[in-house]
Amino acid sequence: MNEQRPTVQDDEISLVELFLVIKKGWWIILLCTILAGAGSVWYIKNKIKPYFTASTIFMLTGNETKGGAGLGAMGMLTGLSGLGGGSSDLTKLQIITKDLNFNSTFVKKNNLLPKLFPERLDSVTHTWSKETIADTLVPDIYDGGARLMKVITVSVDAKTSVITLSSKHEDSLFVASVLNKYVAAIDAILVSRKRKEANTQIAFLEQRYYQSRDPWFQEKIQEMISTQMEQLMLFSTSAIDIVAKPLVPKEHADSKKKLILVVGVMGGLFMGIFLAFALNFVKTFSSEMKLIEQAEREKKKQQKELKKQQKSTNQPSTETPAPQSDPTISPDL
Numbered sequence: 001m002n003e004q005r006p007t008v009q010d011d012e013i014s015l016v017e018l019f020l021v022i023k024k025g026w027w028i029i030l031l032c033t034i035l036a037g038a039g040s041v042w043y044i045k046n047k048i049k050p051y052f053t054a055s056t057i058f059m060l061t062g063n064e065t066k067g068g069a070g071l072g073a074m075g076m077l078t079g080l081s082g083l084g085g086g087s088s089d090l091t092k093l094q095i096i097t098k099d100l101n102f103n104s105t106f107v108k109k110n111n112l113l114p115k116l117f118p119e120r121l122d123s124v125t126h127t128w129s130k131e132t133i134a135d136t137l138v139p140d141i142y143d144g145g146a147r148l149m150k151v152i153t154v155s156v157d158a159k160t161s162v163i164t165l166s167s168k169h170e171d172s173l174f175v176a177s178v179l180n181k182y183v184a185a186i187d188a189i190l191v192s193r194k195r196k197e198a199n200t201q202i203a204f205l206e207q208r209y210y211q212s213r214d215p216w217f218q219e220k221i222q223e224m225i226s227t228q229m230e231q232l233m234l235f236s237t238s239a240i241d242i243v244a245k246p247l248v249p250k251e252h253a254d255s256k257k258k259l260i261l262v263v264g265v266m267g268g269l270f271m272g273i274f275l276a277f278a279l280n281f282v283k284t285f286s287s288e289m290k291l292i293e294q295a296e297r298e299k300k301k302q303q304k305e306l307k308k309q310q311k312s313t314n315q316p317s318t319e320t321p322a323p324q325s326d327p328t329i330s331p332d333l
Contacts, residue, residue, distance in 0.1 A: 025276025032275060036268020040261045048260070050252040054175040055166040056183060057244040060089045060190070089190070089239075090156050093163065096186055097154045104145030106185050113139055115174055116147045152182060162243070172249050179246040190239035198231045 022029070096102055107113060114121055117139050120132040128138050139147075155164045165182065167175040202225055209221045 021277055021280045022273065025272070025279060028276045028279065029269065029272030032272030033265060033268040036271065037261070037265045040264025043264075044257045044260055048257065049170060051168050051170050052172040052175050052249040053166060053168050053253040054179055054246040054249055055164055056179045056242065056246040057162060057164050058183065058240050058242040059161055059163065060093070061239055061241045090158070090161060090163070092193070093186065093190070094154065094156060096189055097152070098149065100142065100145045100149075102189070103148045104141040106182065107144035107148055108141045110181055112148065112178070113141070113144045115169070115171065116144050116151065118170065152178065167246075168253070176246040176248045183240060183242070187238055187240045194239055195232060198228045202228045
């Protein structure tokens, strides 16, 4: 059985039909494209606010393992005393930046609620608006801490131990100043914890020194105490080594407005083409249905007429035939 394959002529006809459909529905395509473009422009102006970004790069000082011997009793003593340097400092920093209490305390100390919730302020008095107070929408420090964690983001390179803090806000001065204060707050916590850990370790080592009677063991403990004293001196000022300070941005960050506009217009174009084909399909389908209904009516009408003709041919005649004259009889008689 030979199969019929579509020819080039059929393909050309189908392409011509597609072109005709697009040509007939040009007004739908144009309307959808204009509406989508206008909607994209409205969204960009009303929903996307221009913002500035800033970033700072730093490393943790003393972020290498320090301690005593790793053999025999000295290895056990190192584990008991908690020595081992700053191998977990990066993890501690990430925990601090994600701590709601730390961020809330930072917001309260620096009075950042008006900067973090500018949409709830009165534009004239620069205080909380009447609507905000009436609707009990005045934010507290915990709301500010949650908002601050969205404004400031932290990223850590595990290979190089380089930490990057970035901020995003509508105020160009704020994005730089808040990073400086944020890094200083983190540094103060790290220094406090480092000094506390070093003092705890020194006290533990001194206790073991006086408990031991082994001169070699006492000598190793003295070396470990000296190491912890060096740590105290190292962290007496800062636990952070800043590589790049945040700069006040002069231009707004790229908010992808052009991409949103292009995507909106292209979406409207494709939607218009889809509606044009859908409308053409509906019209074609409805016209075909009308033709089918009309053909059905004509078929039924013909069947009725045919039945009437059949009835008229089969019905017997009731009229009496007229008398016929005999040609053999003379009309004079």
